[in-house]
Amino acid sequence: MPHREPIDIGIACEFLRRSFAPSETIAIVLRRTSPATIVQRIVTLERTLQPSYLGWLAHENATGANVYFAANPVVLGSRKRTKEDIAEVRHLYLDLDAIGEVKLAALRTSNTVPIPTAIVSTSPGKYQVLWRVENMTFEQQETLLKLLAITFGGDPACTDCNRVLRLPGFLNQKYAPAHLVAVEYPTLSVSHSEDFKLAHPVPNREHFGRPIGPLKPTGKHSPSESDWAWILGELARGKDPLKLTRTLAERRPDKPNPEYYAKRTVDVASAWLWLKDGLPIADVVTMLQVRRRFQIPDKLCSARAHEIAFTAQRMIARKKIA
Template sequence: MNEVAKDFLARSFAPGSTIALLLRTESPLKTVQRVVTLEQALAPRYLGWLVYQNHHGANVYAAANPLRVGSRKRTKESIASIRHLYLDVDVDGDARLAALRAADGVPPASVILSTSPNKYQVLWQVEGFDFGTQEEMLKRLAIAFGGDPACTDCNRVLRIPGFFNHKYSPAHYVAVEYPSAATYSPADFRLPEGDGYAALPLRGNARHSSSRKDSHSEQDWAWVCAQLAAGADAKKLTRILAERRADKPNPLYYAQRTIDVASARQWFLEGMPFEDVLTMLKFRRENDLPAALCSARSREIAATAQRMVVRKKIA
C-alpha cells in the first residue's frame, strides 16, 4: 500500500468528498478515469490497484478539486467547490520555486510536488474562492512566477506523490513536502496584475536587486554552508537559524530544510554517493516524520542538492 499517496489524498480532500482519479499510459497512449469517494480511494485494495497500474507504466493523477456527488465525468460543471490553487513550474523550476518561497505576495504553499527534475507542482489549500476568482488568481500566479499559463482550469489534474512519473527514463519518483497546514482565503494572495514577477517583494527584509546579495535567505545559506564546512553541528545550527529567522511563517521548517539541503550539498562535494546521502538525511529526520514521508522528503532534498553540485561543476 502507498502510504505517501494515502497521506496526500487524506490531507487534500475532506471526508466524504467525491474525487476524480486519472491513469494515463504513454505507450500505448491510453487514459482511464475513475470517479470515487475519498474513502474508496484510501482503501488498501484500491491503493494497491493504483500501485500495480503505476508499476506497469501508468501515470497517476487526481483532480485538484472535488466533484459534485453523483458526478460521472470530470467536467467544469461537475466541480463542487474550489479546494486548491495550483501552479505548474516546468521551466527553471528551482529558481522559480526559490522566488515563490521568498515572495510576500503569496502565503507558504500547502504542498510542493517534485514531479520531475527541476519541475514542480505547487498547491495551496483554500476556501472562499468562487470559480471566477480562482481562475483569475491562477493566471496571476502563473504570470508572477513563470508557471504554465494554460493550467487555470478548475478541473485540472495533478500528480499524486508516492508514484513514479513514467514520462522519463528512468522514471522519476514524485516526492512531496508540506510547508504549511493552513487553509487560505482570497485575502491571503496579494498579487499584482500584469507582469509582476520581478516586482514582487520578498518576505522579511530581503529585496530584489541585480545581484540579490542582500537577500537574508542567501546570507543564511552562505553562513550555513560555511559552518557545515567547518564541522559545525547540524542540530545546533538548526536551532540557531530558527531563532534568527523568527520572521519566517514556519522558522523551524525553514531552518531544517536549509540545513538539510546544505548538508546534502556538502556530502556530495565530499564525494559521497547518492544512496549514502539519502541514508544520512533519513537518519537525521527519522524521529520527526513518518517513515514514508521521511523517505520522500529525503529523496527530494538529496536530488535538489545533487542538482546544485552538478550545476556548479558545469559552470
C-alpha cells in the first residue's frame, strides 16, 4: 500500500491566520471526484480555526475530498462566492502547473514582480504563488492576474477574483499516494499594484501579420513597440544578436535596467523567429542558453531560456487565435 503523508492542520491554521484578518468571512470548498460532489461553506475565520471544524475538514480530506479556500474574503452575510460577493482584493495568485520548477525559478529571478508572500507546493513540480496586496481595485487585480499568467506561463483560468486555491496542510488527493500541500513564506511584505511592473507580452501585435522589415519610429507606436519591430527586422536580416543587445541598451537609457530590457527583447524576438521557422522548442531553449551562457549563471540561464521560449510560443499561439 503506498505511503501517505499525514494531514497537518497546524500548517492550515498558520496559513489562514496569515492570509485573513479576524472576523473576516472566507469560503471553504470541498471537492470529490468519485462521486463528483462539491460542498461550499461560507464561514468566519474564527469558525474555520476551531478544532472541531478543522477536524471535520481533516476527516473529509482523509476520505478523498480535496480542500480549497477562496483567495479573497467574502462580504459578511453572503452565502455565495460569486464575483459580486467578494469583499476586497487580498491576494494576487499564479498557478504554475507544467514545468513548474522552471517557471518558479524564472519568477524568483525576475525584477518585474515583488517577492511572493507565499509559495504553495500543491504536488511535485506544481506551485501556487501568492502575493498579499492592499489598496487594489478589482479591475487592477484582474489585469495583473492575466499579465502574471501570460508572463510566467501560469494557468489562464486562474484569473478570477473568486478563485479557489488548495489549502496548505491538507492532502492533494489527485495522486496516489496523496501529496501533502506544503507552503513557504519568502516575505512578510505587503505589495501594491505599482510594485508589479509587467508589460504586455505582445508589445507589437500589429506587426506580426506583416513581412518583417525596417521600421522607423513614426510616432504612432510606443518606443517599446518600435524597439520590438526594429529588433525583429534586424534579426531577420542576420544581424549579430549580441551587438543588437548592446545597441538597444544604449538606445534606451530611460529604462530602469536597460541591459535587462535589451537582453529580454532580443531573446524573445529570436525565440519568436525560430519558432515561426519551425524549430522545436527544445532547440530554441538550447540556443538561448548558449547565447547567454557567459553572462548568466548556469541554473538561472536554463530557467530563463525555458521561460523566454514558452513566452514566445504563447505569443505565437495568441496571434493565431486573434
